[in-house]
Amino acid sequence: MSIWRYANPAKFMATTERLVPALSWLAAVALAVGLVWGFFFTPDDYRQGSTVKIIYLHVPAALIAINAWFMMLAASLIWLIRRHHVSALAAKAAAPVGVTMTLIALVTGAVWGQPMWGTWWAWDPRLTSFLILFLFYLGYMALWSAIEDPDTAADLTSVLCLVGSVFAVLSRYAVNFWNQGLHQGASLSLDAEENVADVFYLPLLVAIGGFVLLFIALVLQRTRTEIRARRLHALRLRERMA
């Protein structure tokens, strides 16, 4: 029993058929609990007031936005090395989810930033990095949609994902160098001094869990769609040959 058997589209479809609804429900429950708890049952921050509660959307979305790219990188590598079609399609499926999360992080950041910093947008390093990440997602998706042949598209987008990852990290450092920002330090870290208080911390963890589950469910569902689209493509080709 190896994980690679899920590289078979049929096996993947059979497994995810039951998995996706279960994951979706779990995600819904976790999100409901995390968000309701976070929004209504936590005290207001003594400095930031109730605006701080937007972290229950902002932080999980930002986490997913970055990690979706890492997932795409891993999937691209698997495609380039082992040529599993499902892997390439999963990378393709994750991009729109990732870009949406990036957008959510940017918008909630702006909404939060307005009362805190007095401006909707600042060229703060972290904000700027997210904007650049957003551009990377756009380019990646545009390349997918521009190429007709699915295998060529998978190859080229994988190479772009690899190179893009290096440049994304590079941009992060460049942007840091360019402008020391006004962002607060990490909200979640092992360093207790920097951590948000426990009352905020627990619901945040639940919300993050919900976002992760939601991400997995969405990506699996989108991968299923891509597999079906690919099957359609294959059937058309066969028809043309006959």
Added chain:
Amino acid sequence: MIRLVLRDVRLAVRAGGGFGLGLAFFLIVTVLVPFGVGPEGAVLTRIAPGILWVGALLACLLSLDRMFALDWEDGSLDLLATAPVPLEGVVAAKALAHWLTTGLPLVVAAPLFGLLLNLSGPGYVWLVVSLALGTPALSVIGAFGAALTVGLKRGGLLLSLLVLPLYVPTLIFGAEAVRRGAEGLSVETPLLMLAGITAGTLAVLPFAAAAALRVNLR
């Protein structure tokens, strides 16, 4: 490979090759900026490093989509791929030719444009140095983008979308070096980073671009 460089340079210089277009574009951008922000010297001095770098970057972008597309259309890319030259070498040669016909003229002409934007005294040296160090990276990164989009009709717009985010680090360190230089601060860090980026992209991206070309030729 030297022959390929020579051929591309010669093609660019011959009629219709587009040599000088990038330079003219750079000039126009530099002329347009004061119209936009006003003729006040102090303002221009402040924004000159950034505008000059952004202008150089856009001028570089202008000719990228021709790098492989022309050879693709007339079939020479197929023939080059079957010739006894590694495709990585072809990419490197083409990027070098692109730099010679686009980047190098920009480096040489940049002080003149700096004059138009009222760049302050010590900035000129660092403008030339940073462009000389940074523009090769622009050409190589561009070659990678051009290789990705070579088979596409109307790949030009997509090419900009793919390449511009990759230009961010180069732009930041390049413009920062000029800004610091112009203000008389130490330029060591941004220049070292710029040189690092150029060296890194030169070493790695020809391989990625050649891989993309192979996929596109398939």
Added chain:
Amino acid sequence: MELRVRDLACARGGVPVLEGVSFTLSSGEALVLRGPNGSGKTTLLRTLAGLQPPLAGEVSMPAEALAYGAHADGLKATLTVEENLSFWAGVYGTRDIATALAAFDLEDLRERAAQNLSAGQKRRLGLARLLVTGRPVWALDEPTVSLDTASVALFADAVRAHLKKGGAAIIATHIDLGLDARVLDIGGFRAKQREAGAFDEAFL
């Protein structure tokens, strides 16, 4: 020098077009590929040239033995005939372009820019490129398109001279070149739809 092809299968745009192609070609031999449009002649030649990977089977020949002549001639419009040819000579590490110019009757056009050549003259220049590659196996895709009768004869002579020197040629063409060549009708190797190792079979 021998080109050996065994059980080759190739695809175009993800669709398998040929399978089970086998033949050998030794020094001094020419092979003519026949088959209707879309039967996979170009795909086969591109696979032999290494531009696309085969789906199955193998091609064995000495390294760097093959010169590929495509539909397009790969000429640069603003370069002269001589410049075009010396470029390719340089790439392949040979010097002599005079023989090639003479063989395809291009000497008078040396100084002319490729954009001012007629279609047939361009083709002759494209074929002259084969001579400066110095490679033993020519893989040619419809080499006689837009050539007049006299030029076709020039081309046939060039192929004959090449074979006599121990070269080999594999040519996809519809006209009779008057060569002493075997004919391979690739219509018989058409890929059957199910058995083919299609990329997309996993999705069916």
